Amino acid sequence: MTHSFAEMSARERLAAVVDAGSFHEWLPPSERVTSPHLAQLGVPAAFDDGVAIGRAAVGGRTVFVAAQEGGFMGGGVGEVHGAKLVGLLRRALRDRPDAVLVLAESGGVRLHEANAGLIAVSEVMRALLDVRAAGIATVMLIGGANGCFGGMGIVARCADTVVMSDIARHAMSGPEVIESAHGAGEFDSRDRALVWRTTGGKHRWLCGDCDVLVDDDADAFRAAAITALDAHRPMTLEELQQESALLQARADADGDNADAFVLWSRLGVPDARAVPDLDADALRPRRPASVAALAHGGA
């Protein structure tokens, strides 16, 4: 039996990914470290400010882990939420776990907290890059129904490994944001097929933004997390040049802002029109060789 990762709460996901009973939470709900801003706006706070952080074991190895709750404010990163992530990452620099896992589900900066949230997200990016530079594997597990957008979308791409399900989404601006700014002619946020083939896990994986594509299943995410514990990528000049080459190849293939179907074809995906109907296993052999050669995670 499969358990939909997307349908789970953050705490359920966390419990499903780590070894049973191994999670030790820091700043648990009973500590009541809540947002100082939301009450002023008349919005109920969450006891954990929408993120659980702590230490756990995965496959018997020590990891630090964070899980964002998309149900609370869309997983938005407020001041406290961001500080918890930063604190976790900085502690990882001191204690050197085998990896830091982030079960990301976020619309980005929590707009209620504006500048505090923006600063928090930039601090998360810096802290994550410090952890990665220290040789500790950093892993983003993206599988929540709200996707991973905005500042957290950038944070995700700072990590060693990005794992996504086919129904997960990852991008900078969300569909509604793009439509609001540029109109439905540019991007129709109600066209779900369009939204998923532009931001969804398959697209990200075919393009090389996502390293590992899994089914929407908690066990599949756990298995991918265990593998990723050893998938550290030193951030060298060569690594950055490879990344740049991958992005350049995509920009060349997408010079006219073509639909994802066209982009996939140009990247060398056979029978691109069939992609939305394929599950992860069926799609795996179709990753373009050019992307597989450069992207982490290979084919």
Added chain:
Amino acid sequence: MAGMETLNFAFDGGRALAPFAPALVGVVASGNLEVLVEPSADTGCRIDVDTSARGFGPVWEAVLRDFHERHGVAGLRVAIHDMGATPAVVSLRLDQAIAAIAGAAP
């Protein structure tokens, strides 16, 4: 606190719970709520509610009194953050919270 309402209830009587670790169930999301249950030195059952839906004090009173009568528990403190959950959802979350502490030793 404009826009939000804070309600406080206390119910007497009931059996004291065995020691338990605090438990959190639910999520602060539209039509949903989170419930934090913690042990308390008090003999009764104290329930504090922060809710985004103003003006439903009598309904909360009825739902929480029903909860206390059904479970008859004492020696605990319940804190609720609500975003417009219906009474049925509130009752289910409270039941879930009691189940969570029953299954978890400190």
